[in-house]
Amino acid sequence: MQLFYNQDIKSGDTTFLFDKEESRHIIKVLRKKEGDTIEITNGMGFLFTSEITFGNEKKCEVNVIKEQFFEPAPYSLHLAVAPTKLNDRYEWFLEKATEIGVSEITPIICEHSERTNFKADRFEKIVQTAMKQSLQFYLPKLNEPVPYSTFLNEQREGQLFIAHCEETEKTLLKNAIKPAGKLTILIGPEGDFSVKEIQLALQQNYAPVSLGNTRLRTETAAIVAAHSVAFVNE
Numbered sequence: 001m002q003l004f005y006n007q008d009i010k011s012g013d014t015t016f017l018f019d020k021e022e023s024r025h026i027i028k029v030l031r032k033k034e035g036d037t038i039e040i041t042n043g044m045g046f047l048f049t050s051e052i053t054f055g056n057e058k059k060c061e062v063n064v065i066k067e068q069f070f071e072p073a074p075y076s077l078h079l080a081v082a083p084t085k086l087n088d089r090y091e092w093f094l095e096k097a098t099e100i101g102v103s104e105i106t107p108i109i110c111e112h113s114e115r116t117n118f119k120a121d122r123f124e125k126i127v128q129t130a131m132k133q134s135l136q137f138y139l140p141k142l143n144e145p146v147p148y149s150t151f152l153n154e155q156r157e158g159q160l161f162i163a164h165c166e167e168t169e170k171t172l173l174k175n176a177i178k179p180a181g182k183l184t185i186l187i188g189p190e191g192d193f194s195v196k197e198i199q200l201a202l203q204q205n206y207a208p209v210s211l212g213n214t215r216l217r218t219e220t221a222a223i224v225a226a227h228s229v230a231f232v233n234e
Contacts (some may be wrong), residue, residue: 002030003132004040005139009048011069015039016050016062023060028050038062043131043139045070070137075233076158076182078104080151081222082189083115091126093219098130098140100226107145112191118145148197151186151206158182161209162201163221165192173209173225177232185209185229187222 004026009016018026023177026032034055040062061160062215076100079102084090090107097105100183105127110118129193131139161173186193186201191203204210211224 001039001135002116003135004038005043005128005132006040006115007042008141009040009046009064011046011067013048014064015053016048016064018060018062020058023055026060027055028057034058036138037065041132042135045072045137047137070084072138073101073103073233074180075229077101077226077229078106078156078182078184079187079222080106080108080184081187081216082110082148083107083111083118083145084218085114085190087115087119089217089219091123093222094126094142095130096121097226098127098136098142099134100223101136101230102140102226103138104141104143105180106143106151108148108151108195109145110148110187110189110193110197113189114191116145118229120144127193148193149200152200152206156182156184156204158184160184160204160206161225162186162193162198162206163209163211163225164188164198165215166195166198170208170210173211174228174232176207176209177229179233183229185224185225187218190218 032052034052038050040050048064049066050064053063054061079097107118127140127142159178173176211221216224
C-alpha cells in the first residue's frame, strides 16, 4: 500500500480534489493515471480508498469508493523532549517515534539546552512522511517549543515520568508503566536536566525513571521510552 496524507479529506466525502503541488507529485512524479486506485488518510483514523477520475499536473481528482475508520491505540503517549544540538538527530527521533507510535511531541527548552530554534515546517513534514511510510492513520501532534517550566505548569492527566541521569532512586521505566491510559515522559538535553528542573518535576508528581544501565543520547532515550510504552501495551 502507498499511503497519501491530506488533512482536508473527511468522513462522508465522495470526491476529493488535491491541490496543485500534490497533484503534480501524484501525476508527474509517481506517474499515477486515471483509473488508478490510491489510499488516503487524514491523520485522524480514517482510510479512504479512492480512484483517480481526472489527473494532470495541476489537478488530480478522485472518487472515494471505500471509507474505513481505525480505532486509536489503547494508550496515548506524549513525549516532551529537549532539542538536540544537531537538528538531524532530532529529526531522526521524530521519524522513529512516529513509526513506533506516539500521540504528541513537545520540544522543551531546558537550562542545558544548546538549541532553541526549530524548522517547524520541516519537522512537520518528517512526521507526516513517517506516518505514511509506517502505514499509520493517526498523525502525531507536533507542538511549538515551550520553556520547561511552562510545560510543567500545564495540567497533565495519566502517568507522569521524568527520565534523568542523576544518581538518585529511580524505577526502571518498563516496570513503572501501566498498560493503557495516558502517559507523559520528559527527556532532557545532552547535559541532562538540572537538579532544579528535576526537583520541579517531582513537585508536579512526575515519577523519576531509568531507561537502563547505559547513558543514552537524548534522541536514543526518547526512542527507548517510546518503545517501552509500545511494548508494554502490545
